[in-house]
Amino acid sequence: MAGRDGRGCTFGPMLTELEVLPPEVERLLARAMFPDPERIRRCLDAYGAVPSRRAFVWKVDERPVSAAGVQQRGEEVEVLHLGTALGQEGRGYARALLHALLTELKAARLVAETDDGAVDFYRRAGFEVREAPPRGGRPRYRVTLTWS
Secondary structure: OOOOOOOOEEOOOOEEEEOOOOHHHHHHHHOOOOOOHHHHHHHHHHHHHOOOEEEEEEEEOOEEEEEEEEEEEOOEEEEEEEEEOOOOOOOOHHHHHHHHHHHHOOOOEEEEEEOOOOHHHHHHOOOEEEEEEEEOOEEEEEEEEEOO
16 A cells, blocks of 8 residues: 555656655646546545545656556456556556556456547557446447456
8 A cells, every 4th residue: 555655656667656645646647537526626636535545646757647446346457547658658658557457456347427528548558348328428338448
């Protein structure tokens, strides 16, 4: 478990779990949230208030380049938010973060709900894609990555 100093617990050279979200990690996670400042603040605050919610960051040269907010229920880990820094997209950081989470959390599977904008990312990362009920008149997808 991460220390109370907010620096977190490092699992590998690049994956770190955080108890306290520094502003740069908040900005990464906020990129995956509905653009309403009050709603974003509530979601970010939940990472410190809800014990089952956890935040992880992927660093390169000690700089956060991708972050994931997850909720673990037994062997299943739900990806709630996943964001990558502007200019760092397409370099494989988010995919590496997700695969590292699957291993480090000893999860049988990672699941997420996503939209048209991110479904191809999950497909390329090895997730199985299924249609989910539309939300707000927009198509949604349930994606699953199973430990093999």
